[in-house]
Amino acid sequence: MNTYWIETPGGGLVVIDVQRDLVHAAQALAAVKAVGKPVRAILITHAHPDHYTGLGLFRQAFPGVPVYSSKATADAIRYDTYGANAGTQADAPDITPREFVAPGVTFDGDTTLKIDGLTIVARELGAGEAPATTAYYLPSTRELFTGDAILNRLHGPLREAHTGPWLGILDRIEAMYPNVTIVHPGHGASGPKEPMFDDERLYLRTCRAIAAEEIARGGFTDAAKAATIRRINARFPYTNPTGNKDIVSDSVDGLFREFSAPSFAPLR
Ligand SMILES: [Zn+2]
Incomplete structure (x- = not known):
């Protein structure tokens, strides 16, 4: 990332x-340190x-530096609500820290941060690619940091079964920040x-359409899943x-869960 x-x-x-992980974090830390300025x-x-x-x-490198996130994000990390900390430790014990640090400065809903003279607008976007996600915007330069609401022409993890709300998030942040x-x-x-x-909308809509077609043809079966995986990879x-490890197969599991939920209303 x-x-x-x-x-x-x-x-x-x-x-x-x-x-x-510790390897990628050490590389990022070296790049940040090379700038020669303190992290605020x-x-x-x-x-x-x-x-x-x-x-x-x-x-460790910048003791006492405040870490900000939404309350939902901080709680998920602190309490390992979704088992991600334990899962990462199990998958890659050699390069995963034993203790996870959770953000200590949290906001509940939208907020404007002022950090060392910089204004940053934080907008809570809700469930989509993740159970909760925050977009950060810099009014001074009109730059937008979307988190994983956007992955630029890469496979997105759809396994959280919120591709419908994710599409809504894209529309909302585009409307929030037209310039x-x-x-x-x-x-x-x-x-x-x-x-x-x-591109992100096309990816989500196409994956959803392929899954819907294969479910209509074969039902919620392993064969329909396999066909969906094959078609998404080809497309x-x-x-x-x-x-x-196998992001498309995880994603298709998520799409099938999302589409089999009683509350699901297919988009036409
Ligand atoms: Zn990510």
């Missing part, structure tokens, strides 16, 4: 997201381990909002940006 650092008017840095704050976008596992390493200059996605390269927003020859 992407670690970003922003220079503040006060001569420091604000860091956004800190990598999935760390912001976390959402509670997926590829975005917060490096917090301990960063806190954004640069979008910084959770994974993949930064760039202008188009085609990035449309999007994207790489897997996450630590998930």
Whole structure:
């Protein structure tokens, strides 16, 4: 995933997201240290381990630095609500810290942060790619940090079964920030909002449509899942940006769960 650092008017840095394991976090930390400015704050976008596992390493390097996130994100990390900490430890014990650091400065809902002279608008977007996600926006330069609401032409993890709300999030942040200059996605390269927003919508809508077709044809069966996986891989020859071993297969499990929920209303 992407670690970003922003220079503040006060001569420091604000860091956004800190990598999935000790190896990647050490690389990001070296890059941040090479700037030669003190880190004034760390912001976390959402509670997926590829975005917060490096917090301990960063806190060691910059003792006392405040770590910000939404309350939902901090709670998910602190209490390991979704088992992500335990899962990462089981998958990669050699490069995973024993103790996870959770953000200590939390906000509940939308807020505006002032850090070392820098104004950052934090907007809570709710469930989508993750159980909760925060977009951070810099009014001074009109840059938007979307977390994993956008993965620039990479496979997205759809396993949380919220692709419908995720599409809604894309519409909402696009409407919130019509004049954004640069979008910084959770994974993949930064760039202008188009085609990035449309690419993400196309990915989500196409994956949903393929799953719906295969379910209509074969029901909620392993054969329908296998066909969906094959078609998504053929349609999007994207790489897997996450630590998930088989992201498309995980995603299709999620889509089938989402589509079999009693509350699900298919989009036409
Ligand atoms: Zn991610």
